[in-house]
Amino acid sequence: MTNHVHCLSAPSYRLVPGPHYGRVETLYQGSWGTASVDGFGKEEADVLCRSLGYTGGIGSFHSADMYGVGSGEIWLSGLSCTGNENSLEECPPKIWGGHTSATHASDAAVFCYGSTSSLLSHGWYGRVMQYVGTTLNSICDTSFDDNEAN
Template sequence: MTGELRRYSSYVMFGGTTAVMAAYGRGNQQDEDNSVRLVNGTGAHEGRVEVFYNGSWGTVCDDSWSIYDARVVCRSLGYQDSLSAPHSARFGQGSGPIWMDDVDCRGNETHIFDCPHNGFESHNCYHEEDASVVCLHDRNTSCSRNYYDSTGNITSPFYPEGYGARLECNYQLKIWTAKKITLIMQDFVTEPDQDFLIFGEGPEVIYEGPNVISITGNLTSLPLIERTYTLANNQVFLTFISDSIITPPRGYFHITYTADIDECESDLCQNGGMCRNLENSFECVCVIGFIGVYCEIERTCSNVTMETEFGQARLPMTEVGIVIDSEELCPEEVSKVK
């Protein structure tokens, strides 16, 4: 079967072929987006977990209940992650059926119904064992960080798994000796027109302006040159923002950056050599008598001269004063490029 998955109250239509939802182990619960809720918390972000199955709401037993189970519940409700997975009816005992027991999520499932469990209404529990969750709510900025190395990687939270909802990740590149910084979107898949990466030159995060770039959607399939950005500054800001609802499949991104450093800021050339900064490299121009990448090698020339078409020239000597190569003349200037 191929095609787009479209959900209906009692059936799944997949590319024009219908199948009873029970074939997926989910019974005839209502639309999946509305089939889990949190009850009796201090806010919408926490409470007793209840799922809708076979026409009624019921609870989940806390046997084997873990932070991974809570993460799946929270993310399916649009939260970025879970903070805790309370046991023992923390938010009060429910009533009615106990639909699920021994839930064993890995943490990357889209919905609690995708997680292994004993089977609906197969349990050995009482409502005093009802499971609960506390979700991370409000906009989460804990993903923000600064970068100081000349090369590195920036990834979305949970990469290569999908990121969560309500994120505001502020990334600051601060590479003081850089002349420019190049960003390459190695992997970039976000919810189109809902989740954005905004970036530009300078230390301040701004959201609009002539030099501010905003990208969204799937860039991974584009040619590399179309997802490469070079900014002529030693500081660059990037801000990633996701909305309050993550529509599966969740997105992700992986960005590499490289700074073109002014190596001459470090006084690399020795013995009076002059440094010239090049593209991702440098050149030391040495004074007479020194050679090497950094002008670190001293050359001793003899007083022996020979006639050339350009006049007299001194011959190079070994340290004990013996001519080693009559064709190798001491240059007036020796350049080496790293």
């Protein structure tokens, strides 16, 4: 039996295909869009990855090269993080909202590292997974309930 957990509030950022690497997508005005590689460097990758439960990240490359072309609006461009923020919301963006002069060929992507020992298979919901060494395994336990999920 595999247990599932569903968190009540979804994060405003995700990595596609994820969970620890991929194109950076952000939820803005009720729809998912991408972040431009413009202004998305090591500091921004570190902040994003820490907010997703990792210890740091590597970023600032074009996602289309590895993860395909994004779709929807390009919501975020020109961030200016110091690297000490807790989330990207704390970093002042140069442009927030529909960014019409960029294309999805220049969507930002990151690789997060140093994960916490456990995570959910689909980011904020799904199977509970845990690293044992470098291998990611599902946690199976008939007594897993809301107490463990919290």
